[in-house]
Amino acid sequence: MTQKRYLIIGGVAGGMSAATRLRRLDENARITVLERGGHVSFANCGLPYYLGGVIEQRDSLLLQTPASLGSRFNLDVRVRTEAVSIDRDAKTVRVRDLTTGEETDEAYDALVLSPGATPVRPPLPGGERMLTLRDIDDVDAAMAELTVAPNSALVIGAGFIGLEMVENLVHRGLGVTLVELGDQVLPPLDPEMAGPVADRLRAAGVDVRLGTQVTELGPDTATLSDGSVVSAEFVLASIGVRPDTSLAKGAGLAIGERGGIRVDDQLRTSDPHIYAIGDAVEKTDAISGEQRLVALAGLANRHGRLVADAITGKTIRVRDALGTAVVGVMGLTIAATGWNEKLLRRIGRDIRVFHTHPASHTGYYPGAESMSLKLVVDAVTDEILGAQGVGGDGVDKRIDVIATAIAGGITASELADLELAYAPQYSSAKDPVNMLGYVALNAADGLTPSIQWHELEAELDAGATLVDVRTAGEHADGAIPGSINIPLDEIRSRTDELPEGRLIVHCKVGQRGHTGVRLLAQLGREAVNLDGGYLTWSAGTRASSAVPALVA
């Protein structure tokens, strides 16, 4: 058997998964990995935490070395080595040693492109000193700046990585300004879910500037689009990444309409001898079926393994991408999977939306933490389209369960049936995921119709009456303007106080509201529940500049 030559461009996540899997499948092959940076298989998701001092040793980030990979997997791993161009006819790659400048040609039978994505740098006057975070070289540069102990930092972009950097810079003791062009932090979330995250950042002393841009960087300041000038000795941009497609484009490989390398269902590019994986590649979205860019380590690793199977002759099945993600910010856990309400309303999908505010475990066992969950559901099929969670302990668990339910084709109503592990310190007899199912069931059965927080104003303008069924004490502590207060336990005896016409019922989280709606409906009244209750309404209206995005 002739020796196969496998060449892999990019030695992180997907690339290295492909290389090690190829070795396990083909002991005889010649496997070469080229990495432009100085390190392979490093912990890129750990970089912010090393800068923050949470991860103390730089060595902790270096999971493997070319030498360790050589001895265990017999791989030829070359760092500081760039793939300059591909000769597809000759099946060779022009390779440059970045240390010596020497160029050679490497032949391949199969080539795997795993170049990743490049952080986008906003074009700014004075922007040269702005840092980005992609690899160990970047983290070394950032650490060098942090070691001279600046007092102030500016983070541009409030996505997942941006917020991780904010947390870590605060942890180091810097005064941090966070500037975000959009009107909320964490764009993958809906505004009423993201609002509490911004609140938490502000409570931690972060100067959060939404709907704002940086217009210019001075030597240790930044000028913002509102004209203000903030102190900014350390500046990090985290506004997103762009697929690194230069090599693919140079070789004339097909690029998709989202700007990523296009691959088929066997992870092959438009050249059948060239495969591509990871952040540079477009994926098929699990909800819409359309092409999408998803930069997630889990998918890169998974596809790295799959591509090795495909190269060695197996027919693989690449699952469509759901885009499940999680981030920790100042003690909050924020996780999401699938699509959000904003995007679904934008494309006109007929959806139902549910908010709950459960505890991580039973209230009677000490230490329960609160969370907010959101489920977005196809109004016709009851299919789960997405979920979001924000809160303390157990948010990641619930989003993982829902992501698994989506993968298994479990509908929103069927979440009620899931048998999840219960003991008082772990969950409730009805787990928060079960409760979402119950709420979805009540909606699907038409038992308790509901409206969203951003629909309330129009309802009240149209003449509906808002009934707060919380206690008088809760009402006094904070109420929605225009509501009348009749506690749930008194409704039966006080129905004569309710005006004619449509009633919007609300409580704190939606549960008493549901009971109130059922009661009123059976008394012949037209009643709907304010989904998520006072908590969701107040989180949403505090982030009120975002209402137009939701009111289609």
Place this chain on the structure above:
Amino acid sequence: MTQKRYLIIGGVAGGMSAATRLRRLDENARITVLERGGHVSFANCGLPYYLGGVIEQRDSLLLQTPASLGSRFNLDVRVRTEAVSIDRDAKTVRVRDLTTGEETDEAYDALVLSPGATPVRPPLPGGERMLTLRDIDDVDAAMAELTVAPNSALVIGAGFIGLEMVENLVHRGLGVTLVELGDQVLPPLDPEMAGPVADRLRAAGVDVRLGTQVTELGPDTATLSDGSVVSAEFVLASIGVRPDTSLAKGAGLAIGERGGIRVDDQLRTSDPHIYAIGDAVEKTDAISGEQRLVALAGLANRHGRLVADAITGKTIRVRDALGTAVVGVMGLTIAATGWNEKLLRRIGRDIRVFHTHPASHTGYYPGAESMSLKLVVDAVTDEILGAQGVGGDGVDKRIDVIATAIAGGITASELADLELAYAPQYSSAKDPVNMLGYVALNAADGLTPSIQWHELEAELDAGATLVDVRTAGEHADGAIPGSINIPLDEIRSRTDELPEGRLIVHCKVGQRGHTGVRLLAQLGREAVNLDGGYLTWSAGTRASSAVPALVA
């Protein structure tokens, strides 16, 4: 419309879920709940923690009162009221007020039996002073004994509740003896998974006596079947529960072969006007399709709601029971779903078994805790039949994800494809559940055949060679007798040291073993991996009296 009369026997979990749901569905009905005990809707899963002082206030256990349920749901809730007999022809229940002794008849259109299950009391000389734990009266009696500050306690039965009681008695400062008839703690687990739990109990000072019975109780001692006498001022029996079917039997309702009330797929007993739910009722097992007794709060609550839907005219779908459960013991979390290896081998099912020992999150982020996971899979269909987890943080999350995967019909190999939320403090880019999928894939594809820890001895007797591919240091710290040590990174250059014939490869957890098997197989050797590595083997052999149960 005439007013319907709904009568519910049993006011905890399922019964109260049925009553409140009935009210939400029928504002007009007369709904009566009869409870023999002094309290309804109490937190029965919290009882051990109140005894341990973790839950400080007794009131915390009392989630609702007859008064609060009356005002909110217009329910007629009567405690210390016993249903004595049912007149099915007249559709009445004979009711006794346990305080006054007075008896009356209550008519019903639909009757719901939710009587629960009775703790089994082992018949023992001197056993009158033995306590059991079912309701608030029991907890009051136990607390009265604990308040006089005994020094020693005996817990009979090492199931989930038994271990919760042990933990809480230790927490109170008592010296605890745990006596279990079986040869392991936590019978729903397999021995190599339960072994570390017994180790942890012993490390916490608990005197764990397996394969042992109590033969007699003295005033403050107990005599055990091995002849020893232990101090036992406080004695609690927790050897299981028996469905409370006395009322159903008296009424001539059908009882299933497992001894529970038999219901149809609409939760109806053999009398179409009488429904039954909760621990007294047999459920259909999700794996075997057979009838089974499952005493879990989640199912009771779920079926309470469903029965209300059925009574009010909806066709319900009752999901088969998986039996997902979790317990916390001395800082360990132990969770399981579906069937275990013992039971599946006993019925001769063709299965594949996988053990892994992952960390709760990335090793480079501080605070990762280790866990052991076990997956049991149908060898023909790749269907997931069960899973078990023991360890620190995140065990409950992984078992919940797998329980959801089972519900969604996701196969073992497809666990590799799940998109689970990843950031370094929550998981790994390949989550432990994904890793189980990868291991299952490698087995399904025939890439890495494996054997179980309990099969090793027979393999070695038949002449196979055991190769430890860990480092020399790991080998020196503890090795399986008879193994030869060739570290994985040296195998390529030391193949001449391997004897002829079949090779069993092992490492610490199974991952290096997998790479070693792949390497050797491609060099033309017959090689199999010792599943779960040294950790699973040593946990299993320490619990070695249980090997016969697994070796069919």
